Every structure is written in structure tokens, then in C-alpha cells.
Amino acid sequence: MPLYAFLVVQSVNALSQAALLFFLGVGLTLIFGIMRIVNFAHGAFYMLGAFIGYSAVRLTGSFWLALALAPLAVGVVGALFEFGILRRLYRRDESAFLMVTFGLALVMTELIRLGWGPEALQVAPPPVFSGIVMLMDEPFPTYRLFLAGAGIVVALAIWQFLERTRLGLLIRATSQNAEMVHALGTDVNLVRSTVFGIGCGLAGVGGVFAAPLVTASIGMSATMIIDAFVIVIIGGMGSFPGSLLGAVLVAFVQVFGEYYLPDLALALMYLIMLAVLVFRPGGLLGKEA
Amino acid sequence: MRDLRGVCGAAVLLALAPLALPTYGMTLLTEALILGLLAMSLDLMVGYTRLVSFGHAAAYGFGAYASGWLLLHTSLPMLAAIPIAALLAGFIAIGVAWICTQASGVAFSMLTLAFAQLLYAVAYKLTSVTGGSDGLAGIPRRPGPLGLHVFVTRNGFYYLVVIVLVAAFVFCRALVRSPFGAVLRGIRENEAKTVALGYNTRLYKIAIVAMSYGLGALAGALYAPFAGFANTELLFWLLSGQVLIMVIVGGSGTLIGPILGAAFFLTVQHQLSNYTEAWALFFGLIFMAFVMFAPEGIWGLLRARFRRNSVLPEYRSDVAGAR
Amino acid sequence: MTLLALDDLTRRFGGLVAVDGVSMRVEEGEVRAIIGPNGAGKSTLFNLITGVLKPTRGSVSFAGESVTGLSVPRRCQRGMARTFQLTALFPEMSARDNVRLAAQARERRRWQWYGGGAVFRDAGGRADAALGQLGLSAIADRPAGLLSHGDQRLLEVAMALAQEPRLLLLDEPTQGLSVQETEQAVATLSRLLAESRLTVLLVEHDMEVVFRLAHRITVLHRGAVIADGPPDAVKQDPGVQAAYLGGFA
Numbered sequence: 001m002p003l004y005a006f007l008v009v010q011s012v013n014a015l016s017q018a019a020l021l022f023f024l025g026v027g028l029t030l031i032f033g034i035m036r037i038v039n040f041a042h043g044a045f046y047m048l049g050a051f052i053g054y055s056a057v058r059l060t061g062s063f064w065l066a067l068a069l070a071p072l073a074v075g076v077v078g079a080l081f082e083f084g085i086l087r088r089l090y091r092r093d094e095s096a097f098l099m100v101t102f103g104l105a106l107v108m109t110e111l112i113r114l115g116w117g118p119e120a121l122q123v124a125p126p127p128v129f130s131g132i133v134m135l136m137d138e139p140f141p142t143y144r145l146f147l148a149g150a151g152i153v154v155a156l157a158i159w160q161f162l163e164r165t166r167l168g169l170l171i172r173a174t175s176q177n178a179e180m181v182h183a184l185g186t187d188v189n190l191v192r193s194t195v196f197g198i199g200c201g202l203a204g205v206g207g208v209f210a211a212p213l214v215t216a217s218i219g220m221s222a223t224m225i226i227d228a229f230v231i232v233i234i235g236g237m238g239s240f241p242g243s244l245l246g247a248v249l250v251a252f253v254q255v256f257g258e259y260y261l262p263d264l265a266l267a268l269m270y271l272i273m274l275a276v277l278v279f280r281p282g283g284l285l286g287k288e289a
Numbered sequence: 290m291r292d293l294r295g296v297c298g299a300a301v302l303l304a305l306a307p308l309a310l311p312t313y314g315m316t317l318l319t320e321a322l323i324l325g326l327l328a329m330s331l332d333l334m335v336g337y338t339r340l341v342s343f344g345h346a347a348a349y350g351f352g353a354y355a356s357g358w359l360l361l362h363t364s365l366p367m368l369a370a371i372p373i374a375a376l377l378a379g380f381i382a383i384g385v386a387w388i389c390t391q392a393s394g395v396a397f398s399m400l401t402l403a404f405a406q407l408l409y410a411v412a413y414k415l416t417s418v419t420g421g422s423d424g425l426a427g428i429p430r431r432p433g434p435l436g437l438h439v440f441v442t443r444n445g446f447y448y449l450v451v452i453v454l455v456a457a458f459v460f461c462r463a464l465v466r467s468p469f470g471a472v473l474r475g476i477r478e479n480e481a482k483t484v485a486l487g488y489n490t491r492l493y494k495i496a497i498v499a500m501s502y503g504l505g506a507l508a509g510a511l512y513a514p515f516a517g518f519a520n521t522e523l524l525f526w527l528l529s530g531q532v533l534i535m536v537i538v539g540g541s542g543t544l545i546g547p548i549l550g551a552a553f554f555l556t557v558q559h560q561l562s563n564y565t566e567a568w569a570l571f572f573g574l575i576f577m578a579f580v581m582f583a584p585e586g587i588w589g590l591l592r593a594r595f596r597r598n599s600v601l602p603e604y605r606s607d608v609a610g611a612r
Numbered sequence: 613m614t615l616l617a618l619d620d621l622t623r624r625f626g627g628l629v630a631v632d633g634v635s636m637r638v639e640e641g642e643v644r645a646i647i648g649p650n651g652a653g654k655s656t657l658f659n660l661i662t663g664v665l666k667p668t669r670g671s672v673s674f675a676g677e678s679v680t681g682l683s684v685p686r687r688c689q690r691g692m693a694r695t696f697q698l699t700a701l702f703p704e705m706s707a708r709d710n711v712r713l714a715a716q717a718r719e720r721r722r723w724q725w726y727g728g729g730a731v732f733r734d735a736g737g738r739a740d741a742a743l744g745q746l747g748l749s750a751i752a753d754r755p756a757g758l759l760s761h762g763d764q765r766l767l768e769v770a771m772a773l774a775q776e777p778r779l780l781l782l783d784e785p786t787q788g789l790s791v792q793e794t795e796q797a798v799a800t801l802s803r804l805l806a807e808s809r810l811t812v813l814l815v816e817h818d819m820e821v822v823f824r825l826a827h828r829i830t831v832l833h834r835g836a837v838i839a840d841g842p843p844d845a846v847k848q849d850p851g852v853q854a855a856y857l858g859g860f861a
Contacts, residue, residue, distance in 0.1 A: 099533070100577055100580050100581065110573060467724055469725040472723070
């Protein structure tokens with residue numbers, strides 16, 4: 001395959017990967033931006049999305065229905081968690097949040113293992129996208145193309161949501177000055193629960209989308225939380241465009257790194273995170289430290 | 290000083306245990322003490338300096354693989370392989386600590402997790418050294434030097450573990466009550482202020498992380514000849530989580546609490562796993578409950594009941610500053 | 613001799629110039645107050661002097677040597693000590709332990725990882741002395757988090773003193789204090805400064821306090837120095853009065 005064709009194919013591949021990572025990272029950064037909490041359980045919510053998606057597909061036979069239902073369910077679980085548990089911890093220091101969400105990650109992992117068993121589960125992609133398409137004269141899975149497109153669409157949708165809707169405005173305002181928003185009469189608690197739910201729901205979306213590609217498995221929780229964190233660190237905690245940039249960067253490093261330096265690909269990602277932490281601790285697009 | 294008498298009492302009880310417990314109980318107790326050492330090492334970071342490590346399994350696993358490898362491929366006696374493995378780990382941990390302390394707060398914790406995951410992945414790949422997913426098996430308790438084989442038997446090894454744990458405890462206790470320990474406490478309560486007082490807190494953090502990982506590796510180095518094997522389970526993040534749970538539920542910042550937490554955890558795990566597969570879930574929930582409602586842990590709760598003249602129940606006067 | 617020298621010290625935050633070409637000389641033994649309306653750049657200036665922030669331009673010299681590149685702990689070791697606008701203490705430690713940790717920073721074996729009897733004794737002695745100077749001996753054993761606001765502000769000063777500084781930087785020491793507490797604090801500080809002849813840099817909003825303690829006043833407005841001189845001269849400076857919109861006569 002000529003070089004330019006290879007680059008194109010792998011770039012589209014990387015974009016599909018970036019879409020998955022974006023779903024994961026945007027929720028985490030949103031939650032951090034509003035609540036200054038790092039949700040250690042974020043990878044577990046992603047995983048929950050994948051498993052609920054699996055069950056939804058088995059029950060209804062429709063991937064699309066699963067895509068609608070699973071994130072909703074995950075979002076509700078997230079909102080309930082915030083309401084019932086996180087809310088009590090706002091006066092404590094950040095290590096309490098870290099540990100409680102870590103505990104949640106463990107509990108969710110175990111619940112999923114008990115509910116769905118320890119084996120990885122296969123989810124079939126929607127029939128319309130389960131074929132092959134010719135890209136640069138090479139066969140390329142349609143599903144990945146779909147994923148890349150979906151990522152772009154969702155990113156645009158979120159952007160518009162933040163810019164133009166009332167809730168989006170509230171979210172942006174609360175991330176800058178929660179007290180002021182509260183003083184203006186908004187129920188900050190409600191905003192927080194909603195945002196936490198939305199953030200988890202987005203992770204759930206990522207999980208459902210990821211399931212046909214990587215299968216739903218128990219180990220997802222730990223690997224995904226690191227990925228999510230790396231993205232958000234690179235892009236800047238609390239920065240929506242940052243999560244986009246971070247996802248794209250990490251995806252390209254992973255895809256091309258896997259090809260050129262397979263053994264170092266993993267380390268390469270951590271090295272980038274490290275470099276960002278050293279030279280621009282606020283992230284590439286975040287606020288200056 | 291009251292603490293020290295209690296510790297002596299506990300040491301005596303531990304010394305007498307082989308007379309009272311059946312074989313099964315002794316195995317459990319030995320493992321509990323090894324995990325207790327691991328938990329206590331994490332407490333140095335979490336309880337005394339508020340550096341939450343999600344990657345402590347890396348120290349444990351590394352120590353186990355190192356001592357296991359030395360016992361399998363060299364003729365070093367156990368009493369040499371174990372400390373060598375721990376020292377090697379501590380040395381490497383200085384580098385890891387230097388990198389991780391570049392960040393603080395959550396980023397620090399994520400970096401520790403990232404390193405642990407990296408080690409996990411490496412252990413899988415380096416099949417020639419680590420045996421891949423099978424791990425190392427048949428690790429011997431080689432006697433020596435000079436024909437010393439009292440620690441090779443089951444009870445003998447138990448005494449070795451007791452000696453190491455007590456020695457480590459004495460070391461840690463001296464450490465947290467020292468001037469160095471006072472600075473750690475300052476870092477825990479207000480790092481910015483500690484810096485403003487003129488302390489290079491980064492160096493202190495690197496030092497405590499290296500010591501903490503070194504002691505954790507010591508626990509792992511004991512585990513390999515204890516169990517006779519070392520595998521990637523020892524490096525998995527779930528174990529890191531379990532150790533953190535032991536520290537919090539037992540009582541962070543007390544050194545003894547984590548050891549109790551380890552014993553509690555292991556006992557309940559063994560009992561519950563006979564009845565249900567969901568014991569890990571049960572523990573996760575207990576952990577969350579403690580974080581939310583009883584952050585001082587079991588040991589802290591016990592002590593609060595017996596303490597009479599403290600202004601704040603959580604004011605700990607046993608750490609660097611008690612007179 | 614000139615203990616602190618600032619030359620064209622400037623700090624930008626993106627488009628905002630927080631500190632604008634500040635040049636200043638503080639002599640040893642002097643009590644210099646830095647005043648100015650809100651947002652004038654006083655805290656930023658403190659942060660530049662102590663090393664919390666790096667300047668965009670300009671330099672800081674301490675005791676004749678440039679310290680512009682040095683970290684915060686290094687500058688402390690050279691002899692700077694500072695209190696913060698928002699009280700910064702170790703809330704669960706006793707007042708005495710707070711000051712002892714500050715005093716320990718001056719010990720050669722402050723990092724000793726065993727024992728510590730001698731180190732704690734010496735540091736403890738200096739801590740008790742500092743507490744005495746600030747009139748806090750009675751509450752030495754109470755957890756710092758439980759002290760009254762006024763005592764907490766003074767405790768911070770005690771901690772700074774225990775560092776045996778050559779230059780003491782006080783960032784709004786009377787902030788948040790009641791009229792009575794302020795009176796007590798000023799009396800204590802006044803006595804302290806007279807006895808010890810420390811060099812002090814003082815940021816203050818309360819003009820009464822400034823006039824009672826300061827030998828010389830520097831006025832900042834929008835990051836730049838607009839007046840610099842003895843209290844009476846500064847009081848009458850029209851530019852200063854205009855900046856404060858309403859004066860303080």
C-alpha cells in the first residue's frame with residue numbers, strides 16, 4: 001500500500017479511536033469542570049454502558065435502541081450516586097472524593113461481574129454498519145467509519161449545547177463561579193447532579209459504541225480510567241475543546257505508535273502525559289497553572 | 290509510650306500463636322502479617338503525608354518477582370534474596386517517585402496507577418523473566434547463610450515474618466515521630482505552608498514514597514517464598530485497591546490500624562468466600578461507608594472510645610509532637 | 613544597608629499587567645508599608661518577592677545577592693519569612709507544634725529521620741519564645757484550627773518569627789479582625805518591632821495600623837508605584853488621595 005493511502009486509512013482508524021476516547025474524556029472533564037471532582041469510577045461507568053448495551057441488544061435486537069437506553073440508564077445511576085453519596089462529601093478534601101469514587105469503581109466492577117459473569121461478551125454492531133467499505137482500495141470496517149462520524153456529530157452537538165442552551169450556559173457559569181450562580185437563584189445541587197449524570201451518561205455512550213469493537217470485559221474499568229485521565233490531563237481539566245484535542249492526540253499516538261513502535265506505544269502515552277504535567281500542568285488548552 | 294507496651298504485648302501474643310492455632314490458621318495469620326506490612330507501608334504515604342497511591346500492588350508484585358527470581362535462578366539464601374529485592378525496589382522507586390511527585394493531588398495518584406499498570410503490562414510481556422501470565426512457580430525457601438535453616442519451616446517462616454514486621458513497625462514509628470515525620474505531617478495538613486516555611490517538600494515526598502514502596506516490596510519479597518509462587522495477580526490494580534481499603538478501614542495515620550485492617554480483610558475474605566462470591570462487593574461497600582462516615586477507621590474508633598482528654602476527637606497526638 | 617532591592621519588577625498575566633515596573637529599596641531595620649486600592653497588585657508583589665511567582669521582567673535582590681531565580685524554600689533559607697492574607701496554618705496541630713515546625717526549618721538536622729530529641733527541644737524552645745513574644749503562651753497547646761481568628765493571625769506571625777528571618781513579610785495581618793482584636797494586634801506588633809528591629813514589609817488596608825507601625829510607605833496603584841515616602845508626606849500626596857477616591861485624612 002502506498003504511503004499516503006496507509007496514512008489515510010490509519011488516520012481514519014485513529015479518528016474512530018479518538019471518538020471512543022472523546023466520549024470517555026468529555027464526561028470526565030465536564031464533571032471536573034463543574035464539581036472539581038475527579039471521578040475515578042468513570043471507567044466503570046463506561047464499562048457499565050458496554051454491558052447494559054450488550055443486554056439491551058440481546059433483549060431488543062436493536063443496536064440503536066441499546067444506544068438510546070444504555071447511556072440513559074448509566075446516567076441515572078450516576079446522578080443517583082451523586083445525589084446519595086457525593087453530595088455528603090463536598091466539605092471534605094479531595095482525597096475523600098478520590099477514594100469514594102474508587103470504592104464505587106470496585107463495587108461496580110464486582111456488581112457487573114456478578115451480573116454478567118467474568119467472561120468478555122460479544123456485541124454485534126448494527127447490521128447496516130457491520131460490513132466493509134473500500135477506503136483507498138483497502139477494505140475498511142464500516143463500523144469504524146460510523147464511529148468516526150458519530151464522534152464528530154456528538155462533539156458538535158455538545159459544543160452547541162454548551163454554547164446555546166440555557167443548561168449549557170448554566171454549566172459554563174457554574175464551572176467558573178459556583179457561588180455566584182447559586183446567589184442568582186439557581187439550584188446548584190440540581191446542576192451538579194445533572195452534570196454528573198450527563199458526564200456518566202456520555203461515558204456510557206462510549207461504552208456502547210466500544211462494545212462491538214473491543215467486547216465488553218471486566219478489565220475495562222482500570223484501563224479506561226487511565227486513558228480518560230491522560231486525555232483530560234493533556235487537554236486540560238475542565239476544558240471541552242481540550243478533551244477533544246486530548247482524545248485525538250492520544251488516539252493518533254496509540255494507532256501510529258502501535259504500528260511503528262509496538263512495545264513502546266503504551267509507555268509513549270504515559271510519557272506524553274508526563275511531559276504535559278511537567279511543562280504545562282494546566283493542560284494544553286486548560287488554564288495556566 | 291502506652292503504644293509501645295501494647296506492641297510488646299502483641300508481639301508476645303504473636304510469638305505464642307503457633308502453640309494455639311492449627312495449620313490453616315497459621316497460614317492465614319502469616320499471610321495477614323505480610324499484607325499488614327504492605328498496608329502499613331502504604332499508610333506512610335496515605336495516612337501521614339496524604340499521598341494517595343493507587344499503585345501499591347506494583348511494589349508488592351515487584352518485590353515478589355524479584356525475590357522469587359533470585360531464589361529460582363541464583364543460589365542466594367532466602368535471608369539475602371528478600372532484603373536485596375526490597376532494596377532494589379526502593380532504589381527504583383526513587384526514580385518513580387521523582388516522576389510522580391512532579392504532579393500533586395489526583396494527578397499524582399493517577400501517575401502511581403499508570404506506573405502500576407505499566408509494570409503489569411511489562412510483566413505479561415517479559416515472559417522469559419517473569420513467566421508471563423503463568424508467573425514464577427516452585428519458589429524455594431533456601432536456607433542459609435551458614436546453614437541456618439530455622440526459618441525454612443512453616444512456623445520458622447512465620448517467625449521470620451513476625452520479626453520483619455515488628456522491625457518495620459519500629460522503624461516506621463521512629464520515622465513518624467522524628468523531625469522528618471513532623472515535616473510529613475506539615476505536608477499532609479498544608480503543603481503550601483510547609484513550602485513557605487522553607488522546606489523543599491518535593492524531596493521529602495520522594496523520600497517517603499521510596500521508603501513506602503521499598504517496604505511494600507519487602508512484603509512482596511516475603512510473599513514469594515511464603516506462597517512458593519509469584520504471578521501477575523500480585524500486580525493487578527484490584528490488589529492496590531484492597532490494600533487501600535485495608536488502610537482506610539483499619540485506620541489511616543496510625544501504623545497499627547492498617548495491620549488490623551489487613552487481618553480483618555483477610556479473615557472476612559476467607560470466611561465470606563465460603564458463602565458467597567460477592568465478598569469483594571461487600572468490602573467495596575464497607576470501604577465507602579468508612580470513607581464517608583468513619584474516616585478514622587476501626588483503630589481510630591477504638592482509640593476514641595478510650596481517649597479522655599482530647600479537644601478534637603481526631604486530633605492525633607501520637608504523631609511527631611507528643612510529649 | 614539595603615536588605616531588599618526590587619528593580620523594574622513586572623508581572624503580566626496574559627493581557628493584564630498586575631505589577632508594573634516596580635523599583636524599591638528597603639533598608640535594614642525599616643518597617644515599610646505597602647498600600648493601595650484593591651487590585652493594586654500588593655499580593656502579587658509579595659508573591660514575586662517571596663518566589664511564589666516568577667517575574668515577567670525585572671529582578672529581586674536580597675542582602676546584595678540576586679534571588680530572582682530562587683525557589684520559595686531557598687529564599688526562606690536566605691532569610692525571608694512571610695504570612696498569608698488567607699490564614700495558612702496546620703489546623704490539627706497545636707499552636708506550639710505549628711511554631712515548632714517553623715522553627716525546625718532553621719535546624720541543621722531538620723530532616724533527621726529518627727529520634728529528634730535535641731532537634732525538637734531546640735525548636736520547641738524557640739517556638740515557646742516566639743509564642744511569648746506574641747502573647748500566645750496561654751493557648752500554646754490548643755489545636756490551631758480552634759483558635760480565634762485574631763489568635764490565628766498572630767500565630768502566623770509567631771511562625772514567621774520562629775524562622776528567624778532577616779526580612780518579615782506580613783500580608784494584611786489585621787484582616788478580618790474586630791476593632792478590639794486589631795488594637796491588641798497592633799500593640800503587640802508595635803512592641804515586637806520596637807524590640808527586635810526586624811526589617812518588615814507590611815501590606816495593609818487599615819490606615820490606622822499603617823500609620824502606627826510604618827517608618828515609610830510605598831503606594832501602589834494599578835501595579836505601579838505612585839508615591840514613596842514617610843507617612844506624613846504620603847498622606848498629603850494628592851495623587852495618592854485621588855487614587856483612594858475619598859482620601860483617608
